[in-house]
Structures are given as structure tokens and as C-alpha cells.
Amino acid sequence: MSAGKSVDAALASLRAAIGSLESAVDARFEREKDHSEIEGEVRRVHADRSRLAQELDQSEFRANRLEEVNREVSRRLVTAMETIRAVLDR
Template sequence: MSSPASLPDDPAADPAADAFHRLDAALGALEAAVARRLEADADPDDVEAERAIMAEDRARLAAALDAASARLAEVEAATDAVGRRLERAIDAVEGVLAQPAGDPAPAA
């Protein structure tokens, strides 16, 4: 699976992009497991071994997806908090700029 074109090249610069990259890697591993499964269907002697491998892959991928989803939720919560703080800062700056030049600043 190819990476979405809208994500930055440096996942460390954006935690959400990092989570998406890890999810993309997990989906790539799932695609590889499916390919192995299709090959196993061609060789019936290895079907049970392939099922065990796929079960392990599935469990690992489920855990990776859960971790990526949890991390994304953390990033979204942090983004919301930063957004609220930024809005308050913008309001404060606009309030200062709206005051006439000779008026004293109001007490906080």
C-alpha cells in the first residue's frame, strides 16, 4: 500500500502523520499476510501452518491498529487543546490592538 501523498516525509514532525505511517505499515503487513494466504491455498500441505501465521499476523496487526488509534486520539486531543489556547491568545492580542493608543491597559 502506498503512503498518502498529503503526509509529510518526516513523520516525527507530525504525530498524526506518524500514526498514519504506522497504520500504513500495518496494512502493508496485512497485504503480505493475504498474499501468503493465497500462496498457501495453492499448496494444501501448508494450510495449517499458514493459518497459524495469519492468526499471529492478525493479532499483531490488531494490536498495532489499536495502538495507532489510541495515539491518534491523543494527538487529536492535544490539537484541540492547542487550538483553544491559540484562540485565547488571538483574542487577547486583538483586544490589545483594539484599544486606542493613549488608553491604559485594563487590569487582568
């Protein structure tokens, strides 16, 4: 093989290696981009979960408070009905 053909073959090999390297770098950047997008989505999901958990806690507190108020109203109605019955029975 002549020196010219050896240089041409070496240059072709080098071009192929550089092409492979560029493809690998592009693929790596794409994976990093995808990974970053996934991390962002996970952060959004966690933020939504935290917000929903807080809203659930608040809703449960309101529901418990409404139950307490309902029991108090019921107790007062019973007392009022008993008072009315007592007055009517006289």
C-alpha cells in the same frame, strides 16, 4: 498389489496428508499471528489519532485564547495612545 504394499501405500498417503495438515495448521497460526499484530497496530494508530486530535483541540483552544488576549492588549494600547495624545494636545 500385496497387502504389505497396500499398507505401505496407505501409510505413505497418511503421512503425506498429515504433513499437509501440519503445513496448513502452521500457515493458519502464522496468519492468526499476523492478523493479531495488524490489529494491535490498528489499535495503536487509533490511540495515536485520538491523542493527536486531543492535542490539536487544546492547541486550537490556546490559539483562540491568545487571539482574544492579543485583541484585548491591542485595544488597551489604542486606548493608552489616545489618552496620551489627548494629554499632549492640551
